[in-house]
Amino acid sequence: MSAQVTGAADGTGRSGSAWATGATGATESPGTTGTPAAGSAHAPHGAGPGEARAAVAEGRGWAWGAIAAGIGGVLVFAAAGPLWPYAESDLRDNALMVGKLEDSHMWWVYAVQFAFTLAAFGAVLFAAGLRRRLERQCPAGSLVPVTAYLGLLLTGVMSLVGTGMGTESFFAVQQRDKADPDTVITQLAQLGTYGWLWTGLLLTAAALVVAAFRQGAVSRWIGVVSALFAVVALIVALAPFQYMALFVGAPYLLVLGAGFAFGRREA
Numbered sequence: 001m002s003a004q005v006t007g008a009a010d011g012t013g014r015s016g017s018a019w020a021t022g023a024t025g026a027t028e029s030p031g032t033t034g035t036p037a038a039g040s041a042h043a044p045h046g047a048g049p050g051e052a053r054a055a056v057a058e059g060r061g062w063a064w065g066a067i068a069a070g071i072g073g074v075l076v077f078a079a080a081g082p083l084w085p086y087a088e089s090d091l092r093d094n095a096l097m098v099g100k101l102e103d104s105h106m107w108w109v110y111a112v113q114f115a116f117t118l119a120a121f122g123a124v125l126f127a128a129g130l131r132r133r134l135e136r137q138c139p140a141g142s143l144v145p146v147t148a149y150l151g152l153l154l155t156g157v158m159s160l161v162g163t164g165m166g167t168e169s170f171f172a173v174q175q176r177d178k179a180d181p182d183t184v185i186t187q188l189a190q191l192g193t194y195g196w197l198w199t200g201l202l203l204t205a206a207a208l209v210v211a212a213f214r215q216g217a218v219s220r221w222i223g224v225v226s227a228l229f230a231v232v233a234l235i236v237a238l239a240p241f242q243y244m245a246l247f248v249g250a251p252y253l254l255v256l257g258a259g260f261a262f263g264r265r266e267a
Contacts, residue, residue, distance in 0.1 A: 062129020066257030072119030072159070073198070073250025079111035080192055094181040101184075106173045109191065113166025116195045120159035127152030128258065133260070134207075137217035144215065148207035153210040154200025155249065162195015198249035199237045205230040205252070219263065225255055 085100050127149045133146035169191045172184045205226040212223025229252045236244045 037137055058132070060261050062125055062132075063257050063260035065125030065127075065129065066253045066262065068122030068257075069119045069126060069159075070113045070122075070252075070254035070257060071154070072117075072122060072248045073246050073253065076113035076119065076162070076195070076246060077113055077250070079108050079115060082108045083188060083192070084110070094185045098181040098184050101176055102205060103172055106170055107171055109166055109170045109188075109251070112191060112195075113163050113170065116159045116162035116166060120156045120163065120211075122153050123156035123159060123253070126253070127156065130204075130260070138211060138215050142215065144207045144211050144217070148204045151203030151205070151207065152199045154203070155198045158197045158200070159195055162191070165191040165194055171225050193243050196243035196246040198245040199233060199242055201245065201249045201252060202230055202233040202237060205233060208256075219259070222256065222259055225252070225259075 061259050083105055083124045085105075090097050090100065131145045131149035134142075134148060138144045165187065172179055172187045176184050198252065208218060208226040209223050209230065210216040212220050212226070229248060232248050233245060236242060236248065
């Protein structure tokens with residue numbers, strides 16, 4: 001048997017109800033998603049009030065992962081520009097295109113690879129922190145935290161794939177005089193495609209929309225930004241321009257990272 005107890009604001013600007021469990025004496029709030037109260041039967045062994053407060057006061061370093069990933073995306077875009085020194089008339093002849101490559105282009109490829117690495121690890125760090133944050137704020141059993149996490153994980157994976165394309169392209173440009181021109185151009189084309197597929201962020205954006213407007217787990221302005229991004233990302237995903245997901249994904253991650261890193265701290 002359990003009795004409903006009216007709750008006060010839970011630190012996210014929401015007011016709700018808590019359920020007092022008669023069997024264990026533990027209390028659970030919808031904003032804490034199953035975080036046991038100190039001294040309850042479900043609290044970690046030896047956990048006292050001080051340890052409970054320490055668990056609530058989490059850092060914000062994970063939010064900087066989104067900023068790092070966004071910066072990585074911007075750097076990818078900036079470094080990829082010089083890798084296209086061709087006129088439209090050159091596109092029919094791969095040998096002619098390879099002939100316009102210089103040693104400097106090899107280092108632009110390396111810059112792209114470095115930027116993809118930054119984006120990959122930043123996205124995964126942000127994914128882990130965002131999942132923890134949402135699990136604390138969303139109702140128990142909600143799919144929102146894991147969905148947001150998986151979307152960012154997909155982005156990190158595709159960025160890591162981009163680093164692999166960078167390795168192949170680096171040596172292809174370095175040995176362009178000995179390599180097959182068709183192979184060199186194909187590898188450069190792959191460098192400008194696979195790592196740019198940040199469409200997984202669509203899952204993260206959709207999850208944050210639900211978290212903001214249905215569960216009150218994040219600020220509403222994050223929900224608005226995520227909804228706008230989701231519309232654009234969906235168009236990109238359905239059109240034959242999937243690589244453009246990086247164009248919109250990088251600014252989106254910068255905004256999210258800034259919001260979680262500098263926004264109002266939980267009470």
